[in-house]
Amino acid sequence: MHPPASTSTPTTLAFVESPVQLLNVLEWSHADHTATATATATPPVLDALPGQPPRRQLAAAGDGRATAAGRPRPSPVRIVVLPPTDPMSRGQLRRVAALARDEGHQVQWQEARGSSLAPLRALAALAGDVRRADRIVVGDPFSRFVQLLLVPVRAEEIVVVDDGTATMEFVAQLGRGERLRRWHRTGGGAAARVRELAYAPVSGTARRRLRHAELFTSMPVEPLAGMRLRLNDFGWTRSRFGPPRLTRGTDLVGTSLVETGVVEPARYLDAVRALAREHGATRYFAHRRESAQKLRALSEATGLEIVRPDLPLELIARRGPVGRTVVSFPSTVVHTLPYALCGTGVTVAVVDVDPAWLTGSASPRARSFLAGVTETARDVRRLPAATARAAG
Template sequence: MTPRPVPHTLAFVESPVQLLNVLEWAHTQSPARGSGGAGLVPSQKRRTATPVTPAEPSLGLTLVVLSPTDPMSRGQLRRMAELARDEGHEVRWEEARGGASAPFRTIGGLAPLLRRAGRVVMGDPFSRYVQLLLTITRARDLVVVDDGTATMEFAGQLARGERLVRWHRKGGRPGPRDLLFAPVSAAARRRLAASGGRRVEVFSAMPVTDIPEGVTLTVNGFAWTRARFGPPRVLAGADLVGTSLVETGVVDGDRYLDAVRTLAGAHGAKRYFAHRRESAGKLHRLAAETGLEVVRPDLPLELIARRGPIGRTVLSFPSTVVHTLPPALAGTGVRVAVCDIDPGWLTSHASPRAGGFLSGVTDSAHGVDRLSSGGAYAVPYAPPAAPGASDR
């Protein structure tokens, strides 16, 4: 029987984490695993445990970096692009936000590629850029890889037929730009529904529970990361992971600083791994008032932690890493602990859903210790089940 030809794949990423997760997805598409994700069961969660070989250039993957403007993201993306080239993938860097005419140049230059691509992988379905590009492509295979906890909200909104809105903005009134862009967003949402012969896959390490009918969910077990990095040297003591919840207007800055100081003191943390979107002013104040060494990682934290050295305990607030670090660090003996967000820390501008969403991020995490006013309790990490298994 002649195998089905592998379609050329075009991937769009706007952050280092998205690029990492495209590499993780590509790792599962190697010939050793079969072509094109064959055998996945729609609307079921399949946990993949079988070791796989590196992705090969025959996958036909072109990674398009829609470059952001902030220097930290750009620096991490350039490092991740080097790793992607080392894997044999083509990388195309687009200055997609370099002035008023940049979007027109970018979309015009990508249109021929989009029309030829048989499969499109995207890291942020909420992105207006990505939504606009989705209206151009004729690809029958669409794949959404993680852009952090936003994937949880995306899958639920798609399943419920709601408009695509980031969780920390939900509850507010649509602005003029939202209303102007609404037809494009609605068209993108329709394309992301598995209908009309389209195959839609969500590749995620998040605890996605609301799966639209016909959409396949494949669990990201960070096999590529574990194969390429580590195991790390584990240090005594703790490291603390930063968050951009202050920058997004969800958590009050003074309350956050107090929480970091208390958490670091209670657990003897020495280093603070900054989120790439944390402001320089906030980090300078944090270092001065807590004594923590602020580290600006040059790669996503999953790779930094796996490469090491890393503290025996990694402390975090509710964020993506409470879901991604346990599988990335499986077998290393590193403990991941998450500190709840007190409702009193939320700003008056925070979405009405913010508190419940952040609690859900923590409640659904596996392989972490939970730190709260009642103490800490452990939730053991459950490794991925055999291929084809469903945890529904």
């Protein structure tokens, strides 16, 4: 057991549902501690980076590697993990949770899925702690369970840490006064609309609370009035790992766009095959949600070594080995890897998704959202969709 925080230190309670969210709680704690330790009144914010790519700016101040062993750790955070049901996500969560415990944080594993009673049991177990917390940190503002947890919150300070590119849509929807809805979700039928109406009071309360939250992000978003924006430059990752050994080849980064019903499977396979051939790629880092059947087909069609990371890619890449070029479809990593790999000499490239690859059931928002992920990425090399178009 870790010792409790000093009574003068705010009690911080964090809720995460994915490995990336848990990593970003560690990044937030590190940034918060660094700002306090250096007596910095206002931590770096995204709009303080006009026209300068992140790697150049970070390199000017050093690559973030630790220079003082035994420096004081951040104040401990109680982190509640609300795990999904898929084995890959749960495995990665357990690995990142071990890193969090090594940093002195308290990690609680709370099942909130898997049965009809699991959410009710979890709410009953957590409600009292939520009311007593001085500060709440959440990783997925779209989560209905997290929104339910925000109802009894009494803390004036709420922090939202990155959940990848979903953060961009979160801020946009909140600014427009819309209900929070994941960008790849379609409308649903009459039953779904009835459920939305019944849930409206909860979602409305969550939006009001989140409207004045602090946002800790690597994404290129504009802060809303009353919202504090703090830059996530992956300082904790850079201080703890690397720099990595670089290989001569190119690494491809997988995506779950097929699994979420956005991209046609055959189109995706053709695109990966073309990218591997053109860039001499040898490895494919699979997304944790990619199916085993799809990955087998990719391996057979391309000859790529399929790597299923046991940690978020930012940590895997920083620890190395990693290719001198990393190619990705529009995803979170085209925004985060330039920070995590600052000063290492790795080039991050992003390939556009051709609208012709989209499925007939893809949401109307899919095309513009994916284009926006690519267009707003800084310090990356852009590859046209035609580069990955299947021959013939």
